[in-house]
Amino acid sequence: MIMHLHKYEKIWLIFGIGSLIVFLVVLGYGAFWQGTHPQSHGVTIDPNNIESNEAFKPENLGLTKVSDDKYIVNIAASAFFYDFGKDEEGKTVNHIRIPKGSTVLFQVATKDVVHGFHVAGTNVNMMVEPGYVSSLETVMDKPGTYTVVCNEYCGLGHHLMYATVEVYE
């Protein structure tokens, strides 16, 4: 069978299969050694009562410092708003500040429909589905102000859904 293959066919088959192997090795390395996986990895939550989960109690929303360079950000998404909790003065938080080089764990849940959570310009890009907790840990090492956008169409006010994350030196 192999004998009947044209010389060029052999070359492009080797090229194609070789590319596939390289791709699968990179994918497998990411998945099994580096723990890359879909952002809503089977952690469930009651979408009608996300407050029943410790992380999404109103007082636990927003930015929390865990240790010197570790932070957790809990966000309750709903049409058409990201709830980062309230500051000391009782004002709605729509902007968080994180020191450069911090490890940040984003945890997001939705109260209604599917939303997106994308810290534009970073790899923090998640789908937020009802019934699941989406989480992603990242190191914020590039200073700047990033806009958090909803990139899953969620209704008429979709474009109004945003917040900002500032990484400062």
Add this chain to the structure above:
Amino acid sequence: MQNLQKNNASEKEKPDLKGTFVSVMILGILIVVSWIGAFALFLSR
């Protein structure tokens, strides 16, 4: 041209796949380059 004809005669009318080869490789390289581009973007962010 003469070479080609000689080859054709000796190798029992093999199809000429040069054009196919070039287009397959162009497409393959395009796919690989765009994949590397997306992956580099992922790694750099």
